[in-house]
Amino acid sequence: MQTDTTSKxxxxxxxxxxxxPVIRWALIxxxxxxxxAFLLTPLFRKAVQFSDLDTVHQTANQLKLAISAFHANxxxxxxxxxxxxxxxxxxxxLMDVLLGTETSAKKGGxxxxxxxxYPSQGSRHGLKVKGNGGSELRDPWGSFYxxxxxxxxDGEVDNPRTPDIDDPGLQESILVWSAGPDGDFDTxxxxxKTW
Numbered sequence: 001m002q003t004d005t006t007s008k009x010x011x012x013x014x015x016x017x018x019x020x021p022v023i024r025w026a027l028i029x030x031x032x033x034x035x036x037a038f039l040l041t042p043l044f045r046k047a048v049q050f051s052d053l054d055t056v057h058q059t060a061n062q063l064k065l066a067i068s069a070f071h072a073n074x075x076x077x078x079x080x081x082x083x084x085x086x087x088x089x090x091x092x093x094l095m096d097v098l099l100g101t102e103t104s105a106k107k108g109g110x111x112x113x114x115x116x117x118y119p120s121q122g123s124r125h126g127l128k129v130k131g132n133g134g135s136e137l138r139d140p141w142g143s144f145y146x147x148x149x150x151x152x153x154d155g156e157v158d159n160p161r162t163p164d165i166d167d168p169g170l171q172e173s174i175l176v177w178s179a180g181p182d183g184d185f186d187t188x189x190x191x192x193k194t195w
């Protein structure tokens with residue numbers, strides 16, 4: 001018996017053309033993911049920015065409340081300044097007093113009863129707590145919060161936005177603000193404030 005040499009060859013399943021749909025699907029998936037990431041990145045940035053602004057408002061108001069509580073308890077503000085409108089930062093001098101650290105309770109300290117007026121649940125919302133002092137509070141962009149206090153008790157503070165202009169002032173006893181994303185207290189367009 002003779003074998004038929006003209007018989008058709010069976011298709012080779014290992015042919016490179018069989019892998020094309022898989023490669024095409026993988027390329028489309030990767031490209032689609034890249035396009036989505038490109039389109040969604042600004043939305044994620046905006047969401048983070050809104051989250052940062054919300055954090056700043058909450059933290060600034062919490063700081064203002066802590067200073068008010070300190071004043072209600074001790075009948076003075078947590079500053080050594082005797083100027084009309086004291087302007088201070090949320091550095092260790094202020095935060096140690098509001099956190100009731102050991103350094104604030106030493107002889108002549110501003111918080112002799114070591115009352116914690118500002119919550120110190122770890123290092124959240126820019127609060128960096130250090131054991132016996134040196135704590136500080138920063139905004140999401142790395143700057144201290146700025147605080148202006150009516151230290152002379154006349155019921156108003158100068159408007160920090162226009163300190164050199166003769167205006168009637170603000171009917172507030174405590175102002176708290178952040179320098180905003182640009183980190184510059186002099187550019188008020190992005191500064192976040194409590195008034």
